[in-house]
Amino acid sequence: MQIRDRIRELRRVRANELRPNPRNWRTHPDSQRDALRGLLAEIGYAGALLARELDDGSLQLIDGHLRAETTPDAVVPVLVLDVNAEEADKILLTHDPIAALAGTDHEQLTALLIDARFNSPHVAQLLDGLAQTAAEVEAAVERDCEEVRIPESWQVVVECRDEEDQREMFERLRGEGRRCRVLTL
CATH class of the missing domain: 3.90.1530.10 (Conserved hypothetical protein from pyrococcus furiosus pfu- 392566-001, ParB domain)
Incomplete structure (x- = not known):
């Protein structure tokens, strides 16, 4: 380009x-x-x-x-x-x-917020808001990353040749009374 x-x-x-x-x-x-x-x-x-x-x-x-x-x-x-x-x-x-659209490197932001000093109270207020937003995002990420608990179950993943083969397998297993769902990965 x-x-x-x-x-x-x-x-x-x-x-x-x-x-x-x-x-x-x-x-x-x-x-x-x-x-x-x-x-x-x-x-x-x-x-x-x-x-x-x-x-x-x-x-x-x-x-x-x-x-x-x-x-x-x-x-x-x-x-x-x-x-x-x-x-x-x-x-x-x-x-x-x-x-x-830029992302945030929270460690770098935190280090900058700790090290940077400004005389203007208005700039300090802006940075306090930035720090608070960063802390809220960090907390949300930590909450989202908590361990997911998956209940014990026994499952089989069947690889199919194509979508039609997948549909046939799904219908056959449902016909046998199995609880199943279609996944495309």
Whole structure:
């Protein structure tokens, strides 16, 4: 598979010059806004916003609306993508959900939560929620992994040539009064 590089350039642009995407579907609760302000104050920008250039030369955001809103007077890093409106919509729709599909290495997360210290109480609150969610997931996994108790029984698994042979065997055994069920593995 050949993968195209759609990044045209990295520009530094005043955030209030970026045009919000009218199709942006993400909303940002106060808790997220507060945590982002805390992270920006403590760390600064560590990732670029995504935008595409419109016919009039302006840049329309694809990702990074909250960062741009939070720091309107700041000069921010923007990856200018070589995409059309339809492709921008696809990125807008899937960029965050793809990231959300990532799994969690609970040991690594726990170690990071123990070691990382932030000054912002809003970031600490975000991390407390993350730690609580991780603990709940861990507990659920442990509950699901408890030993399964199978009552003593005597069974035979019969390998059949095909589905028709399976159906015939099932009907024959049922006809003999045997309790049986069809399994396909």
